[in-house]
Amino acid sequence: MTSSQSLRITERDEKEFDLSEEDLRHLASFDEIEVKRSGSGMPCVSVSNHVGVVGLPSGKLLEIHPKAPCNLLHYLAYIGDIDDELVRGTDASVLTGGSFVDLIAQLYLHEVETVLKRGLNREYLVEESSEKHLRGQLDLQRQLQRQGVAPKKFECRYDELSTETRLNKILLDGLHRLRPLVTDSSTRSDVNRYYGRLQQYVSYERMSLRDIESVALTRLNEYYEDALQLAKLIFEQAFVADLSGHNRRVQSLLINMESTFERVVCRAVKAVIDTEYYNVRNDSIGYLARSESGAGHLSMYPDFWIQNRTEDVVLVGDAKWKTGTEPSRNDFYQLAAYQAKYGASGVLVYPNLEGEMTDTYTYVTGNGTDAGRGELRTIEIETEDGASYDQFVRTVEETVRDNLPESQ
Incomplete structure (x- = not known):
């Protein structure tokens, strides 16, 4: 994605953009964004107290920067939305010379690498396949439906140790959601590379917050914890819109600065x-x-x-x-x-x-x-x-x- 495809605006400001009607309709579908015409007739976009990025049907990204300079990662860590150990020792600026999503992606890639080094989670899952020799249990109903009275193969059902687990599918879907939003070319390349690595072991499936919340970590897979916390942040803030007449999805990631700041202050008061x-x-x-x-x-x-x-x-x-x-x-x-x-x-x-x-x-x-x-x-x-x-x-x-x- 080239820099010409990235548009910038500051929260609670308004700005004229030369955008297609399809892009404007998509922006207008967000409660946090208002689209109107300026005195010159140009489309004028204004944003409420949210920061982040909005993916547009044209492939462009609208980056929304905070009104006051801040490190949003520090805010999110302080209020417990991400693990504070993820941001200790970093000096990353957020939406000041860099995209918030790029920083989240960098943290997420670090956790994906940690998981890969420790080894992907494996679980015994029920598999079904046609085999020349009987394996596990014979699925009689499928045997009769598929092989008839003169069977050449056995319709088998058996347990196999597999990486096609919920944990790994969540990890892959987090990368999938980040792919269209990352603006830095190096980070985007890394996201695609890790996506390809994971796809060698797990097939893509759209996951949900309920999937993340239903995961029960144990002593054997607790090293997924930080990756899951970041995945939850990505999943919570990804608003997916199916555009009428188009078989595509446009992703956005928005953070409410007003409520985030309120939580930071309340957390500080409780601490002192x-x-x-x-x-x-x-x-x-x-x-x-x-x-x-x-x-x-x-x-x-x-x-x-x-x-x-x-x-x-x-x-x-x-x-x-x-x-x-x-x-x-x-x-x-x-x-x-x-x-x-x-x-x-x-x-x-x-x-x-x-x-x-x-x-x-x-x-x-x-x-x-x-x-x-x-x-x-x-x-x-x-x-x-x-x-x-x-x-x-x-x-x-x-x-x-x-x-x-x-x-x-």
């Missing part, structure tokens, strides 16, 4: 809070209003909130994956509603914006007096992609620890 005295939660904090009949309305879901040992709410927080120079009015309103219900402190967490969003606020009434809520602090956490994974973890957790408002 003393669980002996506090409980960090991310479920409903209650209702905003209650009707005269007693029914609650408008459940409130901050990204995280903290209770003390007596179950008082002492802090509510929201993570905001956005760029700008100051918190938006809606950011304040949303958190103010949570704080007003419990008189608690609040915190808004943003990606690193060089200190532009860091500040402390006090709510006031119309006459300038305290509004009965705790303070609101806005903080930023490091999202740059240059640090090692261990440094990333230290920086994120130290930033959260040093900037959470006082809980009492």
Whole structure:
């Protein structure tokens, strides 16, 4: 795939592209993507808070880059979507000079190589074949159907040690899904090479997330674990569209940056809070209003909130994956509603914006007096992609620890 077949856009931006009607219809089929016409009549594409790649019917790829610089692999490892051992020691930048899918492919190839070195999983599977000599058990029904009254062969059913196992088929399908999405020529060559190697031992079959989740690893095949974790990520994010009138499938891989960032922040808060005295939660904090009949309305879901040992709410927080120079009015309103219900402190967490969003606020009434809520602090956490994974973890957790408002 040449570089001319790769189109680039940044999440939450819009950009004009000269694309065929078929490509535009395919893009418009995604909830995360909007297609419209600009003032000049050119097709204009805008993307929500997702990053990754979208395969187009023409063979082109639309690469969607994050608004704030980050190492998405570090994010995914920190929240447990991939094994953190896979990213330790790597300095790969994600969607900054390189495709996220290419990096996932490189990690996946490493795990496939590990499996091949250890040896492909083998299991005794039931085989059926026509043999000159009886082997295993005679399949009487097939014998009568195929050989008739003057048989020349035996229709046999027997157990044979085979590499045609679910584990190996998942491994092969992961490579199959990556093939049309990889943009780097060297990585693409490696994906095709490993695909060919595996096909010598296992036939291709479309697998599913249910297949991955049904695998029970044992002491004998536990070395597949990291490969399965990456395969699950690939399978979860691969949205396959059968194009009307065309016998082809177009694959895409999209990651929701807003929910991913929220999970990173919540994970960091849980890591630094003393669980002996506090409980960090991310479920409903209650209702905003209650009707005269007693029914609650408008459940409130901050990204995280903290209770003390007596179950008082002492802090509510929201993570905001956005760029700008100051918190938006809606950011304040949303958190103010949570704080007003419990008189608690609040915190808004943003990606690193060089200190532009860091500040402390006090709510006031119309006459300038305290509004009965705790303070609101806005903080930023490091999202740059240059640090090692261990440094990333230290920086994120130290930033959260040093900037959470006082809980009492």
